[in-house]
Amino acid sequence: VKPVSEETAPLSGGTEDEEAKSILVEPGSAGPVSALWWDSGAELLEMIDQTLLPTRLTVLQLRSVDQVAEAIRSLRVRGAPAIGVAAAYGMALGAREQWSAADPEIDQVTALTRLRALAASLRSTRPTAVNLAWALTRVLDAAERHLQSGKVVAELPACILSEAHSICAEDKAACAAMGEIGAALIKDGDSLLTHCNAGALATAGIGTALAPIFVAWSAGRRFEVFVDETRPVLQGARLTAWELARAGIPLTLITDNMAAHFMRRGGITSVFVGADRIAANGDVANKIGTYGLGVLAQAHGIPLYVVAPRSTIDLSLSSGDAIPIEERGADEVTSVLGTRIAPVGVKVANPAFDVTPSRYVAAIITEAGIIRPPFEAGLEKL
Numbered sequence: 001v002k003p004v005s006e007e008t009a010p011l012s013g014g015t016e017d018e019e020a021k022s023i024l025v026e027p028g029s030a031g032p033v034s035a036l037w038w039d040s041g042a043e044l045l046e047m048i049d050q051t052l053l054p055t056r057l058t059v060l061q062l063r064s065v066d067q068v069a070e071a072i073r074s075l076r077v078r079g080a081p082a083i084g085v086a087a088a089y090g091m092a093l094g095a096r097e098q099w100s101a102a103d104p105e106i107d108q109v110t111a112l113t114r115l116r117a118l119a120a121s122l123r124s125t126r127p128t129a130v131n132l133a134w135a136l137t138r139v140l141d142a143a144e145r146h147l148q149s150g151k152v153v154a155e156l157p158a159c160i161l162s163e164a165h166s167i168c169a170e171d172k173a174a175c176a177a178m179g180e181i182g183a184a185l186i187k188d189g190d191s192l193l194t195h196c197n198a199g200a201l202a203t204a205g206i207g208t209a210l211a212p213i214f215v216a217w218s219a220g221r222r223f224e225v226f227v228d229e230t231r232p233v234l235q236g237a238r239l240t241a242w243e244l245a246r247a248g249i250p251l252t253l254i255t256d257n258m259a260a261h262f263m264r265r266g267g268i269t270s271v272f273v274g275a276d277r278i279a280a281n282g283d284v285a286n287k288i289g290t291y292g293l294g295v296l297a298q299a300h301g302i303p304l305y306v307v308a309p310r311s312t313i314d315l316s317l318s319s320g321d322a323i324p325i326e327e328r329g330a331d332e333v334t335s336v337l338g339t340r341i342a343p344v345g346v347k348v349a350n351p352a353f354d355v356t357p358s359r360y361v362a363a364i365i366t367e368a369g370i371i372r373p374p375f376e377a378g379l380e381k382l
């Protein structure tokens with residue numbers, strides 16, 4: 001994975017040294033950000049390396065399925081919809097690699113077997129966000145339809161790339177729609193709280209939970225946003241604070257254990273979060289810490305809104321108990337940004353997600369509308 005361009009986030013008035021360490025860019029100084037995109041000239045996938053934000057804005061060029069798998073596993077690209085889009089493009093790269101290898105006469109069965117193996121390697125990178133498996137299934141279905149319609153195996157890479165473009169475009173449109181629909185829940189003077197990063201960096205568009213925030217702000221409503229830092233990997237501090245600052249939206253960064261304090265003092269009017277998987281009963285898997293926010297929000301009479309596209313809904317699971325929870329490496333807990341903070345050899349647990357039971361969710365906002373409890377019927381109807 002080769003960096004093609006690199007720049008330092010500018011901090012107005014700072015010295016060169018401060019610039020290299022700056023956390024916030026000058027508010028409002030930069031346009032919208034994209035997590036990933038297909039470079040149709042060079043025919044490769046480009047993405048921001050999110051592990052380096054906010055201190056370095058680095059664009060990676062990915063040419064192989066293995067590079068895409070590594071980027072997903074190591075959180076260079078992250079967020080449920082974004083990893084689905086990345087995986088779809090990863091299949092296009094993988095198919096091209098397979099087909100440019102010696103054997104152009106490959107038969108249909110072998111072709112599909114190879115594609116399924118590629119999909120399995122991408123699917124295994126992160127188990128919780130269903131968007132990843134969903135996107136891979138869509139690509140495989142498109143490949144099967146292509147072959148069933150009598151088209152040639154050699155055209156499969158183009159067929160898969162076209163399906164990846166559709167998945168990407170649909171996600172963009174879904175983000176825009178969730179933004180418009182969810183913005184109705186934000187009023188002048190509100191103090192919103194958000195967790196992790198569910199913004200443009202987590203999708204192909206303007207985000208899920210941050211989309212209503214961006215749309216309401218553009219429409220002239222004025223409010224503030226509290227941002228949970230989101231340990232262990234700090235997506236809130238590193239990514240959400242960066243995105244909101246770029247948009248000129250007033251934000252207050254807090255550590256995760258401060259949320260209760262601000263809720264008790266009446267400082268939070270609603271909570272907006274994204275989702276990695278929503279079960280048929282409305283239980284929501286999202287970044288670790290979301291469940292705690294749900295319990296706290298309900299105890300303080302504050303609504304918790306979950307904003308997610310339909311690709312995040314998994315009706316095959318009757319409840320959140322069946323959602324697989326990714327366990328990540330101990331180093332994410334024992335270190336902060338590369339600095340060790342715990343004794344060597346200490347026992348560590350690191351579930352990357354938790355499940356918020358649907359009774360703590362006030363509403364689920366999708367691109368097709370707002371669903372309120374009881375969720376089963378509303379989700380089924382979608």
Ligand code: MRU
Nearest residue numbers: 078079080198202208274275287
């Ligand atoms: O581990 P991450 O950074 O991929 O986790 C991301 C989240 O939990 C987001 O809230 C979720 O994917 C929704 S993003 C639109």
